[in-house]
Amino acid sequence: MICRSIFLTLFSFVCLCATASATNELRITLVLSEDTPLYKSFSESLSQNLSNQFKIEVLTRSEDFRIDAHAPDLIITVGSKAANSIVEKSNIPVLATLISLDQYTELSRQRPHDSNLAAIYLNQPLGRQIHLFRAALPKHTKIGLLYSSDSRLDIRNMQIAFAQQGIELVAKRSSMDSLYEDLSSIINSSEVVLAIPDNKIYNSNTLRNILLQSYQHAIPLVGYSQSLVKAGALCAAYSSPEQIAAQANEIVSQFAKTRKLPAPQYPQFFSIAVNQDVAKSLGITLPSAELLKVRIDKMQGGRP
Amino acid sequence: MKPITLILLVSLTATSDFALALNEASELDYYQEIPIVLSASRLSQPLSDAPNAMTVIDRKMIVASGFRAIPDIFKLVPGMYVSYYKGSQAFVSYHGSTDQYARRMQVMIDGRSVYLAPVSAVDWANLPIMLDDIERIEVIRGPAAASHGANSTQGVISITTRDSGSLNGKSVSFTRGSKGVNDVVARFGKAGERFDYRMTIGYSADNGYDDLNTSPNGLPQASLLLNNGYDSNQARLMNFRADYHPNEVDSFDIQFGLNRDVQGVGFTDKNPTVLNPNSTNWNVTHDLHSESGFLQFGWLRALEDGAELKMHYYHIRQNQHEAFPYYYNGTLSNSLITQSVLTSRDELEIQHLLQTNDNNRLVYGAAWRGDRTDAQQYVDLRTAYGVEPSYSSTSNSAEYRVFAHDEWHIAPTWILNVGAMFEKDGWNNSNASPRVALNYHLAPQHTIRLDSSVAYRTPALVEKQYPEVKPGIVYQPGALFVPSSRINSPSLQPERMDSKAIGYVAELSDWHSTLDVRVFNDRVTNGIYIAQSEIFANGLNSNLKGVEITLKHNFDSDTDLTVNFAHSQGESNAPALVAAGNSKLNPADSSISDVFTGSIPINSGSLLYSHRQANGFSYSAAYYHQDAMQPFDRGSIDRQPVQRRMDARIAQPFRGVAGMKGEVALVIQNLFDQRYTEYIANNVFDRRAHITIRVDW
Numbered sequence A: 001m002i003c004r005s006i007f008l009t010l011f012s013f014v015c016l017c018a019t020a021s022a023t024n025e026l027r028i029t030l031v032l033s034e035d036t037p038l039y040k041s042f043s044e045s046l047s048q049n050l051s052n053q054f055k056i057e058v059l060t061r062s063e064d065f066r067i068d069a070h071a072p073d074l075i076i077t078v079g080s081k082a083a084n085s086i087v088e089k090s091n092i093p094v095l096a097t098l099i100s101l102d103q104y105t106e107l108s109r110q111r112p113h114d115s116n117l118a119a120i121y122l123n124q125p126l127g128r129q130i131h132l133f134r135a136a137l138p139k140h141t142k143i144g145l146l147y148s149s150d151s152r153l154d155i156r157n158m159q160i161a162f163a164q165q166g167i168e169l170v171a172k173r174s175s176m177d178s179l180y181e182d183l184s185s186i187i188n189s190s191e192v193v194l195a196i197p198d199n200k201i202y203n204s205n206t207l208r209n210i211l212l213q214s215y216q217h218a219i220p221l222v223g224y225s226q227s228l229v230k231a232g233a234l235c236a237a238y239s240s241p242e243q244i245a246a247q248a249n250e251i252v253s254q255f256a257k258t259r260k261l262p263a264p265q266y267p268q269f270f271s272i273a274v275n276q277d278v279a280k281s282l283g284i285t286l287p288s289a290e291l292l293k294v295r296i297d298k299m300q301g302g303r304p
Numbered sequence B: 001m002k003p004i005t006l007i008l009l010v011s012l013t014a015t016s017d018f019a020l021a022l023n024e025a026s027e028l029d030y031y032q033e034i035p036i037v038l039s040a041s042r043l044s045q046p047l048s049d050a051p052n053a054m055t056v057i058d059r060k061m062i063v064a065s066g067f068r069a070i071p072d073i074f075k076l077v078p079g080m081y082v083s084y085y086k087g088s089q090a091f092v093s094y095h096g097s098t099d100q101y102a103r104r105m106q107v108m109i110d111g112r113s114v115y116l117a118p119v120s121a122v123d124w125a126n127l128p129i130m131l132d133d134i135e136r137i138e139v140i141r142g143p144a145a146a147s148h149g150a151n152s153t154q155g156v157i158s159i160t161t162r163d164s165g166s167l168n169g170k171s172v173s174f175t176r177g178s179k180g181v182n183d184v185v186a187r188f189g190k191a192g193e194r195f196d197y198r199m200t201i202g203y204s205a206d207n208g209y210d211d212l213n214t215s216p217n218g219l220p221q222a223s224l225l226l227n228n229g230y231d232s233n234q235a236r237l238m239n240f241r242a243d244y245h246p247n248e249v250d251s252f253d254i255q256f257g258l259n260r261d262v263q264g265v266g267f268t269d270k271n272p273t274v275l276n277p278n279s280t281n282w283n284v285t286h287d288l289h290s291e292s293g294f295l296q297f298g299w300l301r302a303l304e305d306g307a308e309l310k311m312h313y314y315h316i317r318q319n320q321h322e323a324f325p326y327y328y329n330g331t332l333s334n335s336l337i338t339q340s341v342l343t344s345r346d347e348l349e350i351q352h353l354l355q356t357n358d359n360n361r362l363v364y365g366a367a368w369r370g371d372r373t374d375a376q377q378y379v380d381l382r383t384a385y386g387v388e389p390s391y392s393s394t395s396n397s398a399e400y401r402v403f404a405h406d407e408w409h410i411a412p413t414w415i416l417n418v419g420a421m422f423e424k425d426g427w428n429n430s431n432a433s434p435r436v437a438l439n440y441h442l443a444p445q446h447t448i449r450l451d452s453s454v455a456y457r458t459p460a461l462v463e464k465q466y467p468e469v470k471p472g473i474v475y476q477p478g479a480l481f482v483p484s485s486r487i488n489s490p491s492l493q494p495e496r497m498d499s500k501a502i503g504y505v506a507e508l509s510d511w512h513s514t515l516d517v518r519v520f521n522d523r524v525t526n527g528i529y530i531a532q533s534e535i536f537a538n539g540l541n542s543n544l545k546g547v548e549i550t551l552k553h554n555f556d557s558d559t560d561l562t563v564n565f566a567h568s569q570g571e572s573n574a575p576a577l578v579a580a581g582n583s584k585l586n587p588a589d590s591s592i593s594d595v596f597t598g599s600i601p602i603n604s605g606s607l608l609y610s611h612r613q614a615n616g617f618s619y620s621a622a623y624y625h626q627d628a629m630q631p632f633d634r635g636s637i638d639r640q641p642v643q644r645r646m647d648a649r650i651a652q653p654f655r656g657v658a659g660m661k662g663e664v665a666l667v668i669q670n671l672f673d674q675r676y677t678e679y680i681a682n683n684v685f686d687r688r689a690h691i692t693i694r695v696d697w
Helices: A002-020 A037-049 A079-087 A101-108 A128-136 A155-162 A176-189 A207-216 A226-231 A241-259 A278-283 A289-299 B002-021 B027-031 B060-065 B070-076 B574-579
Strands: A027-032 A055-059 A075-078 A094-099 A116-119 A142-147 A168-175 A193-194 A221-223 A235-237 A273-275 B054-058 B080-086 B089-094 B105-108 B134-141 B155-159 B171-178 B181-191 B195-206 B233-244 B250-265 B286-302 B308-324 B339-357 B359-378 B390-409 B414-423 B430-443 B448-458 B468-470 B493-507 B512-530 B533-557 B560-571 B604-613 B616-624 B643-655 B660-668 B688-696
Touching: A002 B616, A027 A079, A037 A075, A037 A094, A037 A241, A075 A079, A079 A094, A079 A101, A094 A101, A094 A241, A101 A116, A116 A241, A116 B430, A128 A221, A128 A235, A142 A176, A142 B688, A168 A176, A168 B233, A176 A193, A207 A221, A207 A226, A226 A235, A226 A273, A226 B604, A235 A289, A235 B448, A273 A289, A289 B339, B054 B060, B054 B070, B054 B512, B060 B070, B060 B134, B060 B560, B060 B604, B060 B616, B060 B643, B070 B080, B070 B089, B070 B604, B080 B250, B089 B105, B155 B430, B171 B468, B181 B688, B286 B533
Parallel strands: A027 A055, A027 A075, A075 A094, A094 A116, A142 A168, A142 A193, A193 A221, A221 A235, B105 B155
Antiparallel strands: A235 A273, B054 B134, B080 B089, B134 B155, B171 B181, B171 B688, B181 B195, B195 B233, B233 B250, B250 B286, B286 B308, B308 B339, B339 B359, B359 B390, B390 B414, B414 B430, B430 B448, B448 B493, B493 B512, B512 B533, B533 B560, B560 B604, B604 B616, B616 B643, B643 B660, B660 B688
16 A cells, blocks of 8 residues: 555656646646545556556645646546535536536536536446346336435436336335335335435445345345445446546546536446346346346447 | 533534435445345245255245244145144144154254254244244255254254344234134334344234034044143243344344243043043143243354354243143042143354355354253152152253255256265264255256255154153153153164155246246155054154145236145055054054055145235235045044135225324135134134234334
């Protein structure tokens, strides 16, 4: 770890020196929310892939960011904490990464109508979720969804999109007080549960019992993260920090040419995680993660 | 006081602020580490990969069946024989052929073995558990000693109780019905961050079977018609479970339960009458008091790469006592017979499960079990047998076992299960029980299974030490067995079961159906039977062949159908043993040549259909059939004619005041009043109904 930090600092320094002479080169500041492996894996992956003509500075603490004469051309924030603190402080173009759609919506209120703000969401696009269901569970046509009052999901729109694929989405608003009761009603009225990153519903206190209950009723749960699949969800589409870094890399290259940020976007690169043990136990024949990925790519017609 | 309140207030406000800040899903939701919840030992094996034929009865089926008593659930298992010696004394046996103490199956509740000394039978009415506490029941049909320990000869019943996190709130239900059915159950629990618990407190009572004045099947009333009119049951019980998961790898569970049960026992047939003024009845109607309890502690640790370490310890205790007068030569005694049996069991088991590679999983472990029985009888027998008033016996035994079981996915289409258990039982017999099963996936949804296994049944304490007040004088009054203080069947060895079966499992997902067929050949050698004057001996060899079929079909996600059918045919050397002078094996009826064959229903089956509507209204219907049979050790009057029975249940949910919710359910058993007799001719099962009102909040 220490070696890496030193390396990164050195690397930033070298970049700084190398690009000092070139006046027109893009200067990027990478601001991490915290000095933890999650954010660092993103920054390492991005730093390694970015063209070396860019000048990159990495700040492992968002508090260290100061606006001075050498203001960067682009700030890439990694995680929600960094995004919130940077957007407050400056008007420099910001690409927010490792941030959820809801958090970005909140963030963009601070800079309304600002084309200098872009993001790569953590959320997988709805179309991809639907394709995952079609590819993994073609015979399951009734999906249960629990969401809290905090969720900004457009349920109506989701239901229409699923219905177009012949899938009924049974959605139920829930809260901490009625969570297990609502869960059992969802479990009883659907064939599969779609878990969403809504921490009023799915958090470390509740996930254990939610997974146990759905399993005991032989109802699979489709998750949103790799570790949720490991814990007992059937499958999930997710994007790793490295995959999001690769997308950020593309945006940066584009920005270097046009000096314009694209509209906020969903993750382009993603992986599929499956839990074959859970599938087998529930009597579900699930294709491998690789095969599911190929099928979903095909359904998307090559579109991300 | 005030500063504390203030601090509390401040900290509460602080927490809610914090919660607000975390409202939106963040990257932490996407990337947080979550401990493995559905670990290998929690995942049940799919039917197509399992080394045995298995019947799974889940909560939905339990509810749909409308049953009130746990043993009745097993009517939904193909080939299972469920009967009642008294209204409160049920027994469950796979493939019939049993007396009222079915003792050839392993019965476990959350891994706790509940068949107890001295009889090695399960006292279903005295289990500290209610039907509402059960999440699912898995029944392994066929021996499974390699994975479920000693005495798993005919099969294994494995009951899993509901997780403590499954109940979040309070629930009270009242049941009233015919035959004095009167149940009250209160349940409450809470699912927390690290600690979940649930508690059940219940009272369950009924009057058992009606008393009969005449023989139900028109046969003359013989002394073997035990008039079971006095067979009511009142149980008061509690069951507690807590799960504690302090970190991401460890989880602990602690459970305890109590049941104080009063059963009506004894019979009136042998009381002196005008016709028979000098009769003797050592078992007049009286109350049997049973108190049972258990304490169980479990620990599960998740290790690297899907491996697990698991340990459990439990203590079970049952204290039964009875006191009653008796008729001797037509005279009612002026003193009481008092009998008490205190039995306890302790077990410690540790096992390690590891995924040795992607295709191979190994479980191995070791266990120790201690059983203790203290029994006493007090009665002045000087007039009858010239024996001093009391005797007592104590028995202590320890059993050790080691086991290993390997599941190897040789190729995507082949699975080999190999396992074995080595045990040293309480009588110092050493047995090895191996098992091999090969599953071949003919096609993705079609599996053929070949399995072969061996299992042993250790003689029960009463089989070795049958109640005997003095050498040669067998004396067993009342309902309890007070084992003799000496071993009167010293050469008794464990009986051995060899089972071979071919299974076929089809998981027809296009048809929303699964089909499970098992063709089996079970051979018992060294079988234990009553030879002469309650002395047990080895030597009853029998063979049972048959087929069992289960079809499950989901019409849609709210409509299920389960159909079970079993056909079996047995043969044994009982006729030869009779010819050699073993009159105890003489069939009760001259139309039966083999007491073993006659005691197995040739065909039996069940059907359960259930439907749930979106508004919560649900209905279900069940049908049960069992061919005629002659109970193994009963007289001809107790012959069980064909059983046909239809049950129905309807339930309507309701919403009450203050967010209360509930359900009213009506169950009618034997809807068409097709009366049939159970194990004892007096036990006539006629139409009955009960209604349950449940309120949750």
